[in-house]
Amino acid sequence: MQFTDELRNLTDALFKRIKRHPFVQGIANESLEPNQLIHYVQQDYQYLTTYVQVYGLAMAKCTNRDQMRDLHARMRIVLEEEIHPHINFCRVAQVDYRDLQTGVALAPTAHHYAKHMLSVAQSGSLGEILATLLPCHWIYIDIADDMMSRVQPNETHAFYDWIRFYSSEEMHTGLATFRDWIDAYTLNSGERERDLMREHFLTSCQLELRFFDMAYTLEDWAVRGLLV
Ligand SMILES: Cc1ncc(CO)c(N)n1
Numbered sequence: 490m491q492f493t494d495e496l497r498n499l500t501d502a503l504f505k506r507i508k509r510h511p512f513v514q515g516i517a518n519e520s521l522e523p524n525q526l527i528h529y530v531q532q533d534y535q536y537l538t539t540y541v542q543v544y545g546l547a548m549a550k551c552t553n554r555d556q557m558r559d560l561h562a563r564m565r566i567v568l569e570e571e572i573h574p575h576i577n578f579c580r581v582a583q584v585d586y587r588d589l590q591t592g593v594a595l596a597p598t599a600h601h602y603a604k605h606m607l608s609v610a611q612s613g614s615l616g617e618i619l620a621t622l623l624p625c626h627w628i629y630i631d632i633a634d635d636m637m638s639r640v641q642p643n644e645t646h647a648f649y650d651w652i653r654f655y656s657s658e659e660m661h662t663g664l665a666t667f668r669d670w671i672d673a674y675t676l677n678s679g680e681r682e683r684d685l686m687r688e689h690f691l692t693s694c695q696l697e698l699r700f701f702d703m704a705y706t707l708e709d710w711a712v713r714g715l716l717v
Pocket of ligand 1 (some may be wrong): 533536537624625629697702
């Protein structure tokens with residue numbers, strides 16, 4: 490068994506829970522409220538900014554240009570293309586995307602997830618960073634594939650663009666390349682590094698579930714912070 494198959498088995502219960510989550514069901518059956526979509530986009534915009542920063546820190550730990558090229562392509566997709574699922578949510582919520590990009594603090598769960606990624610990026614190995622980032626790709630593809638086959642949406646579905654984006658050929662190829670990279674990487678890792686990679690992967694999966702909860706319940710701090 491390859492290392493990433495092992496990671497997937499370890500988190501199977503979480504993958505299943507995420508697909509059943511009311512926010513995810515709300516995408517499938519077009520029942521999310523505008524304020525839930527807005528909260529998600531406000532938080533996810535900031536989350537993805539951190540995600541690109543983490544790619545940047547991983548870039549500094551790459552040992553060859555093929556690895557760098559791969560990360561560079563991934564950064565481009567987040568910066569230039571992953572705006573489309575957000576724009577889909579904004580269109581349904583009838584808000585301007587630009588208005589959601591400033592003036593909002595990270596909610597507790599988004600804060601937790603961002604700090605988790607940054608802390609691994611600052612003190613962990615390249616393998617640990619890759620394992621921390623992998624659930625982000627994998628879970629959304631898993632969700633979107635499931636919706637494609639169960640709902641079989643067409644252009645009239647409110648979240649057709651979202652579902653199509655995450656179930657696209659490009660996403661699948663990107664996930665396969667990322668898994669191949671991690672599987673090859675772990676052939677040269679010690680058991681200690683592989684344990685840390687398992688732990689970070691699991692934590693990111695837990696936080697993916699909580700992130701949907703955050704948006705669904707409009708999670709916020711009890712008292713506003715100082716900066717925004
Ligand atoms: C929190 C989160 N996880 C995964 C993705 C998919 O890239 C996303 N946009 N946001």
